Amino acid sequence: MFHLALKMLMGDRAKYIMLVGGLTFSALLMTQQTAVFQGLLSWTTSHLRNMRAPLWVVEAHVDYANETKPLRDTDVNRVRSVKGVDFAVPMYQGILKARAFDGSDKQVMIIGLHGATLFGRPPQMLAGNLETLRLPNTVVIDELGVQRLSAGRKKPIGLGDTFEINDREARVVGICRTERHFFGYPYVFTSYDQALQYAPRQRKMLSLILASPRPGVTPAEAARRISAETGLKAYTSDEFAKVTVAYIWKNTGIPMSFMTTIILGFIVGVAVSGQTFYSFVLENLRHLGALKAMGASTWTLARMLLLQAFTAGFIGYGMGVGITAAFGFAVLPGGQPPFVLEAASLIRTAVAIVIICFFAALLGIRKVAKLEPAVVFRG
Amino acid sequence: MKSEIKPAVTVSGVTKSFGSGDSRTVALKGTDFGTDEGELHLVVGPSGCGKTTLLSVVAGTLKWDAGDIEVLGTKLNGLSPAEITAFRGRHIGFIFQQFNLIPTLSCVENVSVPLLLNGAKRAAAEKKAAELLALVGLADKGRKRPTELSGGQQQRVAIARALSHEPRLLICDEPTSALDSETGHQIMDLLSTAARSPGRCVIIVTHDPRIYGYADRITAMEDGRLKHVLSGDPLKQFVQSHR
Numbered sequence: 069m070f071h072l073a074l075k076m077l078m079g080d081r082a083k084y085i086m087l088v089g090g091l092t093f094s095a096l097l098m099t100q101q102t103a104v105f106q107g108l109l110s111w112t113t114s115h116l117r118n119m120r121a122p123l124w125v126v127e128a129h130v131d132y133a134n135e136t137k138p139l140r141d142t143d144v145n146r147v148r149s150v151k152g153v154d155f156a157v158p159m160y161q162g163i164l165k166a167r168a169f170d171g172s173d174k175q176v177m178i179i180g181l182h183g184a185t186l187f188g189r190p191p192q193m194l195a196g197n198l199e200t201l202r203l204p205n206t207v208v209i210d211e212l213g214v215q216r217l218s219a220g221r222k223k224p225i226g227l228g229d230t231f232e233i234n235d236r237e238a239r240v241v242g243i244c245r246t247e248r249h250f251f252g253y254p255y256v257f258t259s260y261d262q263a264l265q266y267a268p269r270q271r272k273m274l275s276l277i278l279a280s281p282r283p284g285v286t287p288a289e290a291a292r293r294i295s296a297e298t299g300l301k302a303y304t305s306d307e308f309a310k311v312t313v314a315y316i317w318k319n320t321g322i323p324m325s326f327m328t329t330i331i332l333g334f335i336v337g338v339a340v341s342g343q344t345f346y347s348f349v350l351e352n353l354r355h356l357g358a359l360k361a362m363g364a365s366t367w368t369l370a371r372m373l374l375l376q377a378f379t380a381g382f383i384g385y386g387m388g389v390g391i392t393a394a395f396g397f398a399v400l401p402g403g404q405p406p407f408v409l410e411a412a413s414l415i416r417t418a419v420a421i422v423i424i425c426f427f428a429a430l431l432g433i434r435k436v437a438k439l440e441p442a443v444v445f446r447g
Numbered sequence: 448m449k450s451e452i453k454p455a456v457t458v459s460g461v462t463k464s465f466g467s468g469d470s471r472t473v474a475l476k477g478t479d480f481g482t483d484e485g486e487l488h489l490v491v492g493p494s495g496c497g498k499t500t501l502l503s504v505v506a507g508t509l510k511w512d513a514g515d516i517e518v519l520g521t522k523l524n525g526l527s528p529a530e531i532t533a534f535r536g537r538h539i540g541f542i543f544q545q546f547n548l549i550p551t552l553s554c555v556e557n558v559s560v561p562l563l564l565n566g567a568k569r570a571a572a573e574k575k576a577a578e579l580l581a582l583v584g585l586a587d588k589g590r591k592r593p594t595e596l597s598g599g600q601q602q603r604v605a606i607a608r609a610l611s612h613e614p615r616l617l618i619c620d621e622p623t624s625a626l627d628s629e630t631g632h633q634i635m636d637l638l639s640t641a642a643r644s645p646g647r648c649v650i651i652v653t654h655d656p657r658i659y660g661y662a663d664r665i666t667a668m669e670d671g672r673l674k675h676v677l678s679g680d681p682l683k684q685f686v687q688s689h690r
């Protein structure tokens with residue numbers, strides 16, 4: 069009997085396409101928006117992954133990873149003197165104006181790394197040598213930097229080329245690969261001392277302190293001690309990431325707007341699929357009545373409807389997730405928009421589709437349960 | 448050859464009303480009705496007199512208010528709705544005025560439905576369905592959809608479907624009224640052959656005087672009650688008078 073249920077479903081082309089289309093759209097909206105949202109969240113902590121420091125020490129009122137409140141120079145030594153800290157280095161981070169070859173200004177994220185150790189160095193060098201940063205007026209830029217600062221050049225900016233940061237010369241000695249910063253600025257790495265030259269003078273120039281725990285001391289324990297002894301706020305990399313994501317959730321409209329779209333996807337799924345399936349059932353009511361007259365129990369008919377709804381759901385889910393994945397493959401190389409597709413999100417979408425299909429089938433089952441088979445005698 | 452005549456359907460004092468209050472209609476007002484095995488039994492009467500309602504309660508597709516119904520030796524009164532559904536699936540075949548074939552299924556698939564509902568495997572059901580289609584003269588139409596056939600062909604598919612699981616009681620509501628006279632006779636030939644097989648019985652509600660000649664018995668209804676039953680010579684005279 070169940071193969072006939074499927075034929076009945078697919079035989080009604082228009083409704084079938086509408087039903088699968090609604091479910092596809094719904095699954096697509098839910099997974100794709102979740103993936104972009106997750107991608108965006110991952111951008112909020114990309115800074116942490118670019119620096120790869122076990123401990124981050126920041127001013128006590130800093131709420132998340134992309135916020136900077138300057139510290140006193142002496143704070144580095146205070147952190148170094150905490151028991152359990154192996155080493156601690158100063159870091160400068162700030163958004164400065166760089167002038168491209170064609171004279172246009174580009175905002176860049178300047179990172180001043182501790183000269184002796186270059187701790188917090190970018191994850192991957194593509195060209196040049198990071199150690200060269202110890203020479204004056206040198207910088208290492210990332211691929212986005214190459215893209216932005218090449219404006220007006222015949223050839224993309226490369227090793228040995230120069231540009232200006234706040235009217236001071238910056239010579240490119242390396243190209244690196246980074247994860248894109250949340251704010252979308254290119255990274256320009258330089259030494260801490262050099263960064264202070266580029267940046268406008270202020271009373272306090274130290275942005276944060278990167279540190280590492282002594283062997284045998286967990287980062288969490290070291291962070292706790294630093295916070296307790298210095299009055300600064302110390303985070304492990306993981307904690308800082310969590311705090312950052314939590315901050316975004318609490319203080320920005322971003323999760324809300326994504327949630328709205330995702331919920332909308334669900335509602336569209338329920339509305340379109342429920343409505344289409346229900347009208348499919350209504351249109352077939354006469355035939356379902358005939359089946360009932362011929363001895364099909366309500367339970368048999370219910371299972372037929374469930375099979376029909378879930379088949380459409382399965383296909384719609386596959387297509388929606390497939391299109392999302394195709395979208396992902398298309399945008400991932402460009403890195404825009406952000407895209408992180410997690411198994412958990414696929415499962416959540418699957419659950420949502422199951423709920424939608426169940427709801428749609430239930431509407432039909434209610435109708436069929438109340439159906440008097442005698443309707444078939446009426447003309 | 449003499450065989451004992453056994454009752455196939457006995458309806459006694461059945462009442463049935465629809466709606467309530469001002470819109471209440473009493474369709475059956477203590478109706479009696481009976482038919483025997485081996486019979487082709489016509490039910491006639493003016494529109495709205497309760498013929499379809501009577502068929503529906505005999506088939507167990509409609510709950511009735513009072514009275515007793517016995518079908519093929521089983522009292523329907525004592526059965527639960529699920530038991531009635533199962534009983535119907537096993538023992539009753541249906542033929543409707545509007546054919547009620549499922550348009551998205553092929554003819555073979557349509558005919559196989561009662562077999563599948565009775566637990567047959569798909570391959571066996573479709574084989575049997577094809578045989579039945581051949582029996583009603585549609586051997587080459589099995590893969591076609593009902594909508595590709597003429598009305599008479601569709602009704603023949605419906606007969607094949609109604610006979611596929613070898614039900615003992617065949618219930619037909621105006622099976623010929625959507626068909627022309629010629630096709631109507633083909634359909635009635637098939638139905639009267641079916642009625643003659645042992646242990647079987649065919650009840651047909653009709654407005655169509657052209658088919659009165661096929662009847663072994665005619666029950667006339669009026670206003671929710673049995674008016675009279677004709678068989679034997681009075682039936683012959685009645686048929687003559689409607690020629």
Ligand SMILES: Nc1ncnc2c1ncn2[C@@H]1O[C@H](COP(=O)(O)OP(=O)(O)OP(=O)(O)O)[C@@H](O)[C@H]1O
Nearest residue numbers: 465466472473474493494495496497498499500501
């Ligand atoms: N589901 C229903 N709800 C309300 N009234 C109904 C229903 N079914 C039948 N009736 C009423 O019951 C009465 C008998 O109807 P029924 O369909 O049995 O007549 P019939 O003899 O088959 O008529 P026809 O020859 O026109 O088919 C009619 O007055 C009809 O309006």
Ligand SMILES: [Mg+2]
Nearest residue numbers: 498499500620
């Ligand atoms: Mg009627």
